[in-house]
Amino acid sequence: MTAANPDLPPIDFDRYHLDSTDPMRLHDLIDSCRERLDRDQYCSLPGFLRADAVAQLVRETLPLLARANRAESRRNCYLQRQGDGDYASDHPRNIMNYASYDMIAADLIDGSSALKRLYYWTPFRQLVAAIVGVDALYPNEDPLQPVNVICYGDGDQSAWHYDSTNAFTMTLMLQSAERGGRFELAPNTRRGPDDEDIGYMQEVLGGGRERVRVVSRAAGELTLFRGCNSLHRVSTVTGDRLRMMAVFVYEEEPGIRGDPEVNRTVYGRSGLAPA
Ligand SMILES: O=C(O)CCC(=O)C(=O)O
Numbered sequence: 001m002t003a004a005n006p007d008l009p010p011i012d013f014d015r016y017h018l019d020s021t022d023p024m025r026l027h028d029l030i031d032s033c034r035e036r037l038d039r040d041q042y043c044s045l046p047g048f049l050r051a052d053a054v055a056q057l058v059r060e061t062l063p064l065l066a067r068a069n070r071a072e073s074r075r076n077c078y079l080q081r082q083g084d085g086d087y088a089s090d091h092p093r094n095i096m097n098y099a100s101y102d103m104i105a106a107d108l109i110d111g112s113s114a115l116k117r118l119y120y121w122t123p124f125r126q127l128v129a130a131i132v133g134v135d136a137l138y139p140n141e142d143p144l145q146p147v148n149v150i151c152y153g154d155g156d157q158s159a160w161h162y163d164s165t166n167a168f169t170m171t172l173m174l175q176s177a178e179r180g181g182r183f184e185l186a187p188n189t190r191r192g193p194d195d196e197d198i199g200y201m202q203e204v205l206g207g208g209r210e211r212v213r214v215v216s217r218a219a220g221e222l223t224l225f226r227g228c229n230s231l232h233r234v235s236t237v238t239g240d241r242l243r244m245m246a247v248f249v250y251e252e253e254p255g256i257r258g259d260p261e262v263n264r265t266v267y268g269r270s271g272l273a274p275a
């Protein structure tokens with residue numbers, strides 16, 4: 001049993017040896033994650049954070065909901081709220097789905113929170129870089145974007161969508177819903193924004209399940225996925241318990257900040273200091 005060191009993020013170090021000075025101990029984990037990410041477009045590390053730390057994160061995050069940004073809109077899979085009359089009515093650009101959730105921005109989360117301690121801990125960033133196959137990753141320097149918590153209550157869901165240009169998305173489940181709130185992903189519905197498999201996308205957007213994977217997510221589980229080229233969504237949550245998901249954004253270059261306009265849409269404010 002590893003003694004708890006308050007300076008380290010509350011990773012289950014008995015299971016994930018990031019505190020080891022021997023990098024070989026992590027090689028098997030990195031290799032298997034890389035393989036799954038390549039094959040399935042996602043990989044999961046169950047029980048990544050200790051259960052007591054996850055429970056504490058839920059307790060400290062719930063009061064932040066009052067200052068979260070509520071999103072409620074119909075949008076297509078490119079997150080646009082308007083369709084495009086230049087395309088057929090059954091083109092993905094014109095297939096709109098409802099999304100609603102509350103978004104907690106990074107500046108509402110205390111610096112001492114385990115979420116930020118994990119996000120800014122170099123060995124963790126190095127592990128993620130090794131899994132996704134890049135030399136280095138850097139924290140995002142936007143005031144709102146680096147670490148978020150998305151909360152889905154009764155009746156909330158996300159719409160089928162692609163994530164923006166980041167090559168991967170990383171999430172950590174804090175609390176699952178009583179029912180629903182499944183994370184569903186259709187691997188490789190496109191190779192890039194200019195190389196889309198429209199037939200496959202229409203199949204998924206039209207309710208086809210054959211190629212859709214349901215990705216298990218339990219509290220404390222870390223999941224990396226390639227959301228930029230695989231349509232994904234969160235199915236409707238039912239019941240009183242909030243589904244709470246932390247999202248971490250790393251960058252391949254230092255100094256990256258968000259677009260104030262995008263911030264206004266996602267967080268309801270620009271993130272710029274008032275003039
Ligand atoms: O809440 C989730 O499980 C996934 C959220 C999502 O789609 C994202 O972070 O890009």
Ligand SMILES: [Fe+2]
Binds near residue numbers: 161162163227232
């Ligand atoms: Fe997403």
